[in-house]
Amino acid sequence: MQPSRQQSVATEDFSRLLDRVHEIGRGVVLASARDVDRDARFPSEGIGALKGLKLLSAYVPAELGGMGLDVIQIAKICEVLGQYDGSVAMIYAMHQIQVACMVHHGLGSSYFRSYLQELILQQRLIAxxxxxxxxxxxxxxxxxxxxxxxxxxxxxxxxxxxxxxxxxxxxxxxxxxxxxxxxxxxxxxxxxxxxxxxxxxxxxxxxxxxxxxxxxxxxxxxxxxxxVLPIPFAEILSQTMHPYSHIVWGSLWLGIATDAVNHARGFVREEARRNPSIPPTSSLRLAEVSSVLQGMRNNIAVAVTDYRRMLADGQQDMFSSFGFAIRTNNLKLASSTLIVDIVSRALLICGISGYRNDSKFSLCRHLRDAYGAALMVNNDRIMNHNATMLLTQREG
Amino acid sequence: MYADKVRDILTQHGRLSSPVDQLQDTSDLYNAGLTSLATVGLMLALEEQFNIEFPDNMLSRKTFASIEFIVDAVQKLVDK
CATH class of the missing domain: 2.40.110.10 (Butyryl-CoA Dehydrogenase, subunit A, domain 2)
Structure with missing residues (x-):
């Protein structure tokens, strides 16, 4: 793997791009989310809109004509999408993992370079x-x-x-x-x-x-x-697929959790308006969940910043160290557990309004999605790996 | 036209140290004992009364600094 030569897109441009992602989220993604969930159907509207913004090739380096976003920015897009529909966010995240495998390990191959250019033009969805x-x-x-x-x-x-x-x-x-x-x-x-x-x-x-x-x-x-990608899968996994997956998944779970807390906040605010002098009991629960959410957010931010720095340094032996694998696994364990915790707390705040499918405070989809996080790459399997690797660790 | 209602809400939720009817529209409410925590209740009550929502960018100390400023803010949000 070459040290990352990607320049991150200027903050101002990226914040404009994020505004567009929010627009799509509030628009087609949210409009079809209920339908997609009920019928277990592919969210073609949402993915189509992302293609329209050329977001499927967002991680392709600028030297090939892509947007050249870095992993921090891709993670942020996943988080934003997660606020509107977990399925759209998950599809986008999984696609990005495949793109990252090619960007990190395929740029030395003329076939993959030209494939990535094709990806930019045709916005192909990769499973x-x-x-x-x-x-x-x-x-x-x-x-x-x-x-x-x-x-x-x-x-x-x-x-x-x-x-x-x-x-x-x-x-x-x-x-x-x-x-x-x-x-x-x-x-x-x-x-x-x-x-x-x-x-x-x-x-x-x-x-x-x-x-x-x-x-x-x-x-x-x-x-x-x-x-065939020109390097062994073991290396692709340790350098890219493993860390990148847990970062983008964690980010979209963070988006789901953030939206659940936003629902809770809206609910508490409505309650508070009815009697502004006395804060409602649920506001205490909101204060609690807000701190848990911040912890989840910080945890992911540290992991993604570390990973970006490692990519920039290009030190291969760092990726294959037990320490890095353990930290990556811990990120997954923590974020997949916290999403359930946070959405459950939000549900308790919204009460029956959160439990209903037909209320503006509904958290049903959030909660059902949340339970998937611990199962996609089962947490027990991950914990077993960590249990073994930790025996080699002396500190940290 | 909103000033009277704003004064009512201020009386109920402002927890001021001086009576509201002794204040000018331009008097500094923070000097009159308004705390930042009390502005939360004030904001919620204004939202409920006028069926408005304060956007984040208006949730500053200045918005609630005087009756006049509050009336301006309410006017702006009602007209929206």
Whole structure:
């Protein structure tokens, strides 16, 4: 991985861009959120609007013609989207993780450079097929193997979950390097829509994040051998996919939590107006949840700032250290737990108005989405990894 | 036209140290004992009475500094 040469977009320009994201959020995203959630359908309006702003290629460096936003700015966009619809935010975040894998690890390849330029022009939505039937959710092992012959590859992967797979333009998939390679010797390949097929094997009727349409498929893909990212997946995971995922997910969960607290604030304010002289009891709960929310926000801010600095330094051994992996895991554990805590506190404040689906203070979707956070990469699995790695740590 | 109502609300929620009817429209309310915490109740009551919402940028010390300023702010928000 090269040290990051990206220049962050000027603060003023970025704040204008964020205003536009808020506009889209308040507009098409919010308008379709209820529908998307109820019918577990793909939020095509919201994603379409993001494409309109060229936000799908926002992380592509300016030298290739992209917006060249940095990870702090991408995380902020995820947070803002989370305030309006968790599913739109999650789809955007997952797409950005794939883009980051290519930006961080593919710029040395002429194929990926030109793909990223195509991404800018066509605003292609990229999904990911990392988990596999038979590996028990372990990203670091694959059953399927890529076969490369005469510069062409072939791959068949049985994926229990490919979020928005049916609506994606392309899919990044992990697999073993070759038929003879061990389960952990993995590479990552970009499968293109015109040369893959998806055979559905399971649907997506879940408690929350219903609009992500994370059904299961058998992915059958072929293409040029250049579509394989040129470095081992283990490195892509430790340097990019692992930290980037937990940063953008944490950020969108923060957005959901922020919106829940905004609902609570609005509710308390309405109560307070009726009797301005005596603060309502719920205002004490608001004070409490506001401090928890700030803690969540600060935690994410530190993680994303650290990660950006590490990218700029380009010190590869830092990424593979246990300390960094533990901190990244802790970020995930904390933010996925805090989102449930915060939304639950907000629900207690809004009371029955929050519990109703048809009230302006409704927190039903927030709460259902919130419970997904601990399960996508299960917290127990993460905690087990940390429990092992922590045995090597002497301090910090 | 809003001054009388503003004075009523100030009497109820301002927790001032001097009686409101002894104040001029231009008198400094902070000198008359208005605290920043009391402005919260004042703001909420004004919002309820006039069916308005104070945006963040108007929630400054200056907005509540005198009856005249409050009336101006209310007028502006009602006209919105």
């Amino acid at each position: 990911s097929a990392t988990t596999e039937v038979g590996t028990g959710g372990d990203l670091r092992s694959s059953v399927c193997a890529i076969e490369i012959r005469e510069g062409r590859f072939q791959l068949v992967k049985k994926a229990p979950v490919i979020s928005y797979g049916a609506y994606a333009d392309d899919i990044m998939a992990t697999c073993r390097r070759s038929a003879g390679a061990p389960a952990s010797d993995q590479v990552m390949v970009l499968a293109r829509k015109d040369s893959y097929t998806l055979e559905p094997i399971s649907g997506w009727d879940t408690l929350g994040f219903r609009g992500t349409c994370s059904s299961g498929f058998v992915l059958t893909a072929s293409g040029s051998a250049e579509q």
